[in-house]
Amino acid sequence: MEMNYDESVLHQLEQELNVKILPGTEIMMDVGEHHFVKSSATSDRVLVPQPSDSKHDPLNWTRFWKYSAIACSTMVSFAQGFGPLSLAPIFPQLIEMYDTDLAGAIQFTGVAILVLGFSNFIWVPLSSSFGRRPVLLASTLVCLGSCIWRAQAKTYSSFMGACVLNGIGAGPAETLQPAIITDIFFLDRRGVWNTVYFVFYFGSLAVGPIISGPMAETVGMASFWYLNVALHAFIFICILFLFPETKWHRMHPDEMRAKGLLPSQQVSDEKINTANTEDRDLEKITTLGAMPDLSHTATAARDPWLGRGTPSKQQFKLWQLNPHPFKAVFYDLWIPWKLFAFPIVEFASFVVSWSASSFLTLNLTQAQVFAAPPYLFSSDAIGFMNFAILIGMFIGLATAGPLSDWISMKATRKNRGIREPEMRLPTMIPYVLIMILGNFIVAFGYQNSWDWKVIVIIGYTCAGIQVAALPAIASTYAVDSYKPVSGSVFVSITVNKNVWGYGFSKFITPWIIASGYIPPIMTNMSLITLWCSFGVLFFFFGKTFRRWSEHSDVHRM
Numbered sequence: 001m002e003m004n005y006d007e008s009v010l011h012q013l014e015q016e017l018n019v020k021i022l023p024g025t026e027i028m029m030d031v032g033e034h035h036f037v038k039s040s041a042t043s044d045r046v047l048v049p050q051p052s053d054s055k056h057d058p059l060n061w062t063r064f065w066k067y068s069a070i071a072c073s074t075m076v077s078f079a080q081g082f083g084p085l086s087l088a089p090i091f092p093q094l095i096e097m098y099d100t101d102l103a104g105a106i107q108f109t110g111v112a113i114l115v116l117g118f119s120n121f122i123w124v125p126l127s128s129s130f131g132r133r134p135v136l137l138a139s140t141l142v143c144l145g146s147c148i149w150r151a152q153a154k155t156y157s158s159f160m161g162a163c164v165l166n167g168i169g170a171g172p173a174e175t176l177q178p179a180i181i182t183d184i185f186f187l188d189r190r191g192v193w194n195t196v197y198f199v200f201y202f203g204s205l206a207v208g209p210i211i212s213g214p215m216a217e218t219v220g221m222a223s224f225w226y227l228n229v230a231l232h233a234f235i236f237i238c239i240l241f242l243f244p245e246t247k248w249h250r251m252h253p254d255e256m257r258a259k260g261l262l263p264s265q266q267v268s269d270e271k272i273n274t275a276n277t278e279d280r281d282l283e284k285i286t287t288l289g290a291m292p293d294l295s296h297t298a299t300a301a302r303d304p305w306l307g308r309g310t311p312s313k314q315q316f317k318l319w320q321l322n323p324h325p326f327k328a329v330f331y332d333l334w335i336p337w338k339l340f341a342f343p344i345v346e347f348a349s350f351v352v353s354w355s356a357s358s359f360l361t362l363n364l365t366q367a368q369v370f371a372a373p374p375y376l377f378s379s380d381a382i383g384f385m386n387f388a389i390l391i392g393m394f395i396g397l398a399t400a401g402p403l404s405d406w407i408s409m410k411a412t413r414k415n416r417g418i419r420e421p422e423m424r425l426p427t428m429i430p431y432v433l434i435m436i437l438g439n440f441i442v443a444f445g446y447q448n449s450w451d452w453k454v455i456v457i458i459g460y461t462c463a464g465i466q467v468a469a470l471p472a473i474a475s476t477y478a479v480d481s482y483k484p485v486s487g488s489v490f491v492s493i494t495v496n497k498n499v500w501g502y503g504f505s506k507f508i509t510p511w512i513i514a515s516g517y518i519p520p521i522m523t524n525m526s527l528i529t530l531w532c533s534f535g536v537l538f539f540f541f542g543k544t545f546r547r548w549s550e551h552s553d554v555h556r557m
Contacts, residue, residue: 019418020547022543022546022547022550023481023482023546023549023550023555024420024421024480024481024482024483024546025418025419025420025421025543025546026048026187026418026419027046027048027417027418027419046417047059047186047306048186048187048188048419049186049187049250049483051306052250053304053305054305054309055305055308055309055310055312056309056310056311056312056314056315057248057305057309058183058184058246058248058309058311059184059185059186059248060305060306060307060308060309061184061309061310061311062307062308062309062310063307065244065309065310065311066184066185068242068243069180069184069242069243069244069246070177070180070181070184070193070196071238071242072136072235072238072239072242072243073132073136073176073177073180073243074177074196074197074200075235075238076136076139076140076172076173076176076177076235076239077172077173077176077177077197077200077201077204078173078200078201078203078204078207079140079143079173079204079228079231079232079235080139080140080143080169080170080171080172080173080204081170081173081201081202081204081205081208082204082205082207082208082228082231083143083146083147083150083166083170083208083225083228084109084112084113084116084163084166084167084170084208085109085112085113085205085208085209085360085363086205086208086209086211086212086224087105087108087109087209087212088109088209088363088364088366088367088382088383089209089212089213089216089366089367089379089380089382089383090212090213090216090221090367090379091105091106091367091368092367092371092379093216093221093379094108094159097221098155098156098159099156100156102368102509103509103510104156106364106505106509107160107505107506108159108160108163109163109363109364109505110501110502110505110506111160111163111164111167111502112163112164112166112167112170113167113498113501113502113505114167114498114499114501114502115163115164115167115168116167116168116170116171116173116174116494116498117171117174117494117495117497117498117499117501118495118498119167119168119169119170119171120171120172120174120175120490120491120494120495121333121336121491122168122171123135123139123171123172123175123176124175124176124332124336124487124488124490124491125328125329125332125333126138126329127172127176127179127247127487128247128328128329128331128332128487129322129325129328129329129332130319130320130322130325131245131247131319131320132176132179132180132183132243132245132246132247133239133243133244133245133246133315133316133317133318133319133320134318134319135172135176136172136176136239136243137236137239137240137318139169139170139171139172140169140232140235140236140239141169141232141236142165142168142169143166143169143170143228143232144228144229144232144233144236145165145169146162146163146165146166146168146169147162147166147225147226147228147229147232148225148226148229149161149162149165150162150163150166150225150228151221151222151225151226151229152222171494173201173204174201174490174493174494174497174498175487175490175491175494176487177197177201178194178197178475178479178486178487178489178490179486179487179490180246181193181194181197182479182483182486183246183247183248184246187419187480188405188408188409189405190476190479190480191400191401191402191404191405191408191424191472191473191476192401192402192405193401194401194472194475194476194479195396195397195400195401195404195468195469195472196397196401197472198396198467198468198471198472198475199393199394199396199397199468202356202359202393202464202467202468202471203390203393203394205359205363206386206387206389206390206393206464207386207390209363209366209382209383209386210383210384210386210387210390211224211227211383212224212383213378213379213380213381213382213383213384214379214380214383214384215227216379217378217379217380218380244311244312244315244316245311245314245315245316245317245320247320332487332488332491335485335488335554336488336489336491336492336495337492338554339482339485339488339489339492339554340492340496342482342545342549343538343545344421344477344478344481344482344538344542344545344546345478345482345489345492345493347474347477347478347531347534347535347538348474348475348477348478348489348493349492349493349496349497350496350531350534351428351470351471351474351528351531351532351535352470352471352474352475352493352496352497353493353496353497353500353501354500354524354527354528354531355435355466355467355470355471355474355528356467356471356497356501357497357500357501357504357524357528358435358438358439358463358466358467358524358525358528359389359463359464359467360501360504360505361442361504361508361520361521361524362389362442362460362463364504364505364508364509365446365508365512365517366382366385366386367379367382368509368512369446369517370382370385370452374449375449375452377452385452385456385460386460388456388457388460388461388464389460389461389463389464389467390464391461391464392460392461392462392463392464392465392466392467392468393464393465393467393468394464394468395461395464395465395468396431396464396465396466396467396468396469396472397468399465399469400427400431400468400469400472400473401472403427404424404427404472404473404476405424407423407424407426407427408423408424411423420542420543421477421480421481421542421546422477422538422539422542422543424473424476424477424480425473425477425535425538425539425542426539427469427473428469428470428473428474428532428535431465431466431469431470431473432466432470432528432529432532432533434462434465434466435462435463435466435470435525435528435529435532436525436529437458437462438458438459438460438461438462438463438465438466439459439462439463439521439522439524439525439528440522440525441454441455441458441459441462442455442459442460442463442517442521443517443518443521443522443525444518445459446517446521447516447517447518470528470532474535475489475490475493477538477542478493481542481546482554482555484554484555484556485554488554504524507520508520
């Protein structure tokens with residue numbers, strides 16, 4: 001449970017509700033004499049997690065600062081995904097420029113994908129130890145440098161080196177924004193914002209080819225990479241001034257007991273700078289947020305800063321101090337591997353990985369199909385076909401997040417105000433059907449040279465819808481179940497996804513040459529359907545799987 005009550009309070013709630021409260025289970029209504037902070041004085045919607053009464057708690061920030069932070073992190077996710085998978089329409093130019101074949105050109109994308117996934121074993125520990133802000137700044141600079149290198153590369157090995165560096169720098173695009181979403185938004189809004197994240201991240205992979213193709217055709221490939229340099233430079237400035245640190249430590253009851261603090265009189269160890277530099281450097285804020293007072297107190301009295309908070313000067317420093325940085329780094333290196341033993345994380349990893357590979361199929365094959373007879377399209381025309389994927393993603397954005405949150409809230413009300421993470425899983429059903437339709441049309445359309453309009457308008461649009469929806473729903477389910485290690489959850493997901501993506505990029509071209517388009521695309525579609533079908537199992541038995549890990553130390557991070 002994200003509210004972090006001690007065992008006696010949890011036992012009282014369980015007795016009154018006659019239900020077992022496991023990590024991931026949330027109480028979304030007042031229970032007996034237990035009252036919670038609401039979204040407003042006139043609302044009965046309980047906020048999860050319960051915010052502290054500190055002005056600087058990111059959950060208490062004003063809309064301006066929340067939207068500023070999410071806008072900056074979204075721009076980072078977009079920009080860092082924009083370059084690595086933008087090569088699809090310019091494979092012919094790369095083959096000619098670097099004297100290689102199609103398989104060799106595809107490796108520019110494949111290697112970047114592989115490195116990107118494993119680079120998060122660097123970035124996530126750093127973000128947990130020193131904050132989200134320094135990781136966003138540092139990774140943006142690495143991407144900026146790699147794009148300059150790409151523009152200047154004259155040989156195959158040099159361009160491949162730039163791809164590797166770009167993959168290292170782009171790692172936070174796949175892990176950091178979901179952690180930032182859990183930092184600043186309450187549970188009932190995470191479905192929407194996680195969908196926004198996936199739309200903009202995967203959207204960047206669709207927009208990249210739309211722009212790279214025409215630019216390579218008209219002004220040369222180097223100009224496209226310098227456009228990336230300008231984009232990263234602009235985002236770096238935005239982060240510097242508009243992204244305060246969002247990481248905020250909420251004390252676990254074990255910490256409270258270790259420090260001898262009573263539930264009614266607690267002092268958080270979150271430290272902030274005072275308003276003037278001549279004042280004392282740090283002060284401790286008295287807060288009821290770590291283990292909230294459950295008395296019948298008005299929301300405004302319990303949390304006077306809800307919706308009115310602002311960041312402190314400390315939150316604009318380049319990094320945050322950590323009393324045990326090496327311990328934190330060690331845990332963040334180990335926890336992603338440990339999470340592979342958790343069925344819910346494995347389920348999310350496989351759904352995200354194979355859903356993304358359905359999109360990757362289009363990225364890797366579009367030039368191969370549409371530059372050849374009977375189509376003979378130019379690079380810019382092939383790039384423009386990605387507009388269909390982008391439109392599909394926005395359809396997914398408009399439907400998946402709100403539908404997921406609405407279904408969860410309806411199920412919560414029917415369940416006496418008790419929310420279980422599994423309640424959002426039925427939302428996957430329509431998007432699985434859309435995924436199957438899109439893959440059928442692309443596979444048979446490619447193989448039998450159907451009219452390009454059918455393949456692109458229906459097949460590509462379906463691919464965009466499903467890649468915005470299925471990963472968002474599955475990953476939000478995993479994060480809701482293991483919120484304290486949300487960053488590590490996404491490292492596990494990303495490593496799984498990118499290893500499969502790299503392997504897929506290695507064997508899809510030879511497989512297509514040997515067997516045609518139908519076997520590889522339909523096999524991949526069958527695997528996506530298989531992993532998504534496990535959602536039925538998790539809907540009924542997900543709470544049992546969470547019970548297996550209820551005493552794990554991942555809930556005390």
